[in-house]
Amino acid sequence: DAGVIQSPRHEVTEMGQEVTLRCKPISGHNSLFWYRQTMMRGLELLIYFNNNVPIDDSGMPEDRFSAKMPNASFSTLKIQPSEPRDSAVYFCASSLGLVPYEQYFGPGTRLTVT
């Protein structure tokens, strides 16, 4: 069975450029989560969706960050414009529902902004 799919796996971009990260959740999962992981801040929840509807975006750091889920099988996280401090590993996770369902994480996208 395919797990959560994320693309690209690695992204290197220059400051000021737009970055779009993509996620395909596990088929049948109703909830999708975007996380960011850095050494300094650990694993942070940015935003999550339930049935394609954003439920809580309080973790989104700034207006430069936006996320969409146009359908049950696709979500994007966009950063515009990107800054060096956005460099991190971005994970997408999906689950059958909200807590307490367990979450299945994708392999992550390692973003480097120079």
Place this chain on the structure above:
Amino acid sequence: GQQVMQIPQYQHVQEGEDFTTYCNSSTTLSNIQWYKQRPGGHPVFLIQLVKSGEVKKQKRLTFQFGEAKKNSSLHITATQTTDVGTYFCVPIKAAGNKLTFGGGTRVLVKP
């Protein structure tokens, strides 16, 4: 607010030895989940504990939920190099909708 501490933050373990990581909450939890993240990898769900005093085993891993549902532990027997990684305990509140990952316990195994 809810405070959850996981200790130790780092653990160097000699291969073959046992070790335990502890998760302590200032408030009563509904459930608790454990995840493992290998170096360079992504978090992987290990187990969820729901009942007071619950003990669950997965091969060499033993998970325990305290009687008061305020603490939990993960005990690994006869540590192997494959146990290297960061172990996260993730507390779940009764009215919560999201998971909050703490710093975890980073385990290094000396062969």
